[in-house]
Amino acid sequence: MPKLSNAVWRYRHEKMTALMDDLAVDAIVFTSADFFQFATNFHTDVLPWERPIFAVVPRNGTPFLVMNELSTHHMRFSQEQGKVWITDITYYAEHPRVTDRLPLITQLPEVLAERLRQAGLARSRIAVEGGSPVLAQLGRLLPELTLRGATAECRSLRWQKHDEEIAVMAAAASISDWIQDRYRENIRPGRLVQELDCAMAALFVQEAAERFPGEQFEVIRCWTLSGPASASPHGDGASCGARIKEGDVLVNIVIPRLNGLTIENERTWFCGTPSAEQARLWSAAKAANEAAIAAARTGNPVCMMDAAAQAEIEKAGYGGFIRHRTGHAVGIIHHEYPEDMAFCQRPLLANEVYSAEPGIYAYGIGGFRLDDTVVVGDTPRVLTGTPKTLEYATVR
Secondary structure, three states: OOOOHHHHHHHHHHHHHHHHHHHOEEEEEOHHHHHHHHHHOOOOOOOOOOOOOEEEOOOOOOOEEEEEEEEEHHHHHHHHOOOOOOOOOOOOOOOOOOOOOOOHHHHHHHHHHHHHHHHOOOOOOEEEEEHHHHHOOOOHOOOEEEEEOOOOHHHHHOOOOOOOHHHHHHHHHHHHHHHHHHHHOOOOOOOHHHHHHHHHHHHHHHHHHHHOOOOOEEEEEEEEEHHHHOOOOOOOOOOOEEEEOOOEEEEEEEOOOOOOOOOOOEEEEEOOOOHHHHHHHHHHHHHHHHHHHHHEEOEEEEEHHHHHHHHHHOOOHHHOOOOOOOOOOOOOOOOOOOOOOOOOOOEEOOOOEEEEOOEEEEEOOOOEEEEEEOEEEEEOOEHHHHHOOHHHHEEO
16 A cells, blocks of 8 residues: 655655755745644644644754644654654643643743744744734744744745655545546436435545555545536536436535545546537537647646646637636645646646646536546556546437
8 A cells, every 4th residue: 555654755855954944044844734634643633723733844853743632642653653754843822721731822932932842943043834813922932033934935845746755645536536427327317416426425535444444545536517507617506406417517626635635536427328419519618628638748837737728628619718827736635736827937847747637617508527637747647537528428
């Protein structure tokens, strides 16, 4: 079973160190849930706005964490499983204790200040990802400390994936192809759309239990839009009770998360033989998807994926039916960085991972979107393999 080892920590730590050198700082503090997971390989289990968490990675020295006591046993399980990369942890209390007292949330500034002192960072310059009211109070406790906002710069740490990360994403993609086959077997007129999705999610976790026992697997989304509702990328807001009808176009979204990494796999299906217009729209969406994949080559501008897909859609005469960019990066979260994919002029880097998901949305007819997860390289590598033929997309 592919998983993330200390090799990934070393890879990420080298990137953090290089960024600290570029920013001329002595440490980075991560405050958001996804960056905390990036730095620790701990599956974050709290909302930081409610229960603040801090991962402090010094340029020199031992990284440490400040966490809410709610995570105590989860962290212990993760350490026993050998998953966590940073194990120097200070906890604060969720509620007051009579014995074995921990600091309370109101004392977090003092707790963090003391940990920074112990690490020799009291007079340092520190880069901050995200932000927290706790950090704003450090000035009165550590008057010689300098904090520098660095959220945008930190996002670049997550662009390029380690080979182990891509192996995990490939495993997730494989099981997503399996569930797409199950979707094809189960689409039929009269079936409740939401019931179909719930049934597929149940099959998903059963299959995952066979393939990945003891690992962290989540169904982020099994979601289908059927009929006219599919012309809206996020549905019509009236999904309860919706049933598949003969002649419907269906767009489904399959997003699993395995050991902290996501992929996307989306397909357009037909319940019955598509009309000539539906077939043309589907073919244009497929051509756009394939053009985006072909553009995911090292050195091309990031925005070329979007531009290539748009050119195919416009060539087919459907440029007015575009409602979103061609895709986005994927990784720890299923909308990863960079978030400005359609406008980003920097060159693509090897081992970036993107969704290639151009869509065509014809009101009154339906939506047409094929989405693959692709790894950037001299030759792009597509992780998802669900067939993309009109015959396969047609469920008779």
